[in-house]
Amino acid sequence: MTWVNAVIQGILLGGLYALFACGLSLMFGVMRIINLAHGDLALLGTFMVMVASQHLGLSPFAALVIVLPGAAAVGYVLQLGILQRSLRGGELAPLLATFGLSVVIGNLLLEIFSADTHSLSAGALTTASWHISSQLSIPALGVLIFAVAVLVLGGLQLFLSRTSLGRAMRATADDPGTAELVGINSRRVYATASAIAIASAALAGMFFGMRSSFDPTLGPAQLIFAFEAVVIGGLGSLWATLVGGVILGVAQTVGAQIDPSWSILSGHILFLAVLAFRSGGIFTAREVRV
């Protein structure tokens, strides 16, 4: 039963990784940018929710009303101010700029909030769970995070396939030059994609902060997990990212069940195994574009 429990916890954890990953996946799909600051931006969201809820006396969920638009604005400005400019410098420049940004954000957070661990309280939700048996319980927060992940990924998929802005985004992703010819403002499309990506990262950051305690050094780890979820699932489809996140989450919790010190490592090893044997990800056959 402990194994079943580990698998269930892993599936729920995978929802969080998929939520972290969808913004990374969107920016890569639309702009071909791997945002190395994604994890640190998500963690910035965590800290902003913490600050807002401490100073305004709001619950973390209410704080999202302020933090999500703020994160979207950060994403919009980030694209127009830094990424757009770096895209002109060739394919390496966005990587270098976003790595610099990751170092800046991570160390600013460290300077402001110190290396102490912090936590976000989700109220009664933090401890609520359904006890199936003595060894098997399903945490309500985990289920909520998974449901939100499914909603966000599904909503994003619908947005890309059904709305005119989503179509513009896919057109720009395919060929920005031709998209410009038919009247699409690629700069605005890129900035919008970046805004959505950073807002989703901040949302993931809030849930991350509720799920476990956190400190300013954890940004890069979230980037790595998000990236592993994207690669394990296979680039191109947001649903594949969800499956990738779940596989990564299960690998970590089952690894931890074998030996607690092997939790993160077994996720990495699974990632390397996917790279070795199915380098296109689990869903290689289906060509679905974001």
Place this chain on the structure above:
Amino acid sequence: MSSEVRVVRWSRVSLAFAASTCGLLVALAFVPYVFGPGTTEKLTELFVLIILAAMWNALAGYGGLVSVGQQAFIGIGAYAVIVLTDHGINGYLAVVLAGLFAGLVSLPTSLLVFRLRGGQFAIGMWVVAEVFRLLVTNDASLGGGTGRALTSLDVYAPADRQAYTYWVALAVMAVLILAGFVLLRSRVGAALQAVRDDEVAARSVGVPVARAKRIVFAFAAAGCGAAGAITMINTLSVTPDSIFGVQWTAYMIFMVLLGGLGTFEGPVLGALVLFGIQQEFQDAASWYLVGLGAVAIGVTLVLPRGVWGAVVDRFGLRLVPVGYTLRGLLAHTSGAPGHERPEPSMTTT
């Protein structure tokens, strides 16, 4: 008219520079006789930075491989020294072997990470570094998460030990810089620059892309491994979190970008600047990293070829003859702004 045009590699400036570099290396070799262990310890740190900058530049500036996980090989080099000396091998010989071992480890690693391109390769290498960090952390014989001290060099008197360490670092740096110079002037270097500029085009004219990349990846890994090994014998203790830490990548990117990505001289200049900054601001650890990151962003956006790249573009000054210069009809091939280094292609007209 064609008889007017000559292709030259060595100019008077670069010959003079090569001679003065040799002179400087000889002078540096005498430093332990004049200055105390404090100075040689600091200079050893500088040599490590120069090695790292040169390696990351070879990888990204010539190979087009941006890695944020070279700390994998730095850490492997450092821990290889511990393992080798545990088996009774001399600590200084172990530095060389550790570098070679890191290069060896990079070959199977490349089979995996070369399946990723661009930014995916960058993070893929980060995962590799994390895997090695966690493997070391889980290994009690290597000291686990608290790390290990290197005791085998205690057979030397402290002053002698510091001098030997300094000489080994100086020699390893000189050999690696020279090897980098030879590698980048060779056919592999020309192939790498072709790949960096346009991989598809390079492949279509028969450039052995994968082989060239693998060679520079192994070279950079061996160099980073040697740098980690030198750090080990210089500081005499190590923890997995620091030696496998991503701050090494922050240093490398800062040095190479500031100095000039894809220029041979620039990264050394960047290493000198970082060394100076570290002496001034090392106490304010996180603020100084904020500054390094901000400068890296700024240089990427405003000065993409770094300080030395700007000097080359403006004055055509080239101290280390890695490329070719066309003399005669045109003063320099590199006159146009934004022009890449003179293309090392003697076959074109």
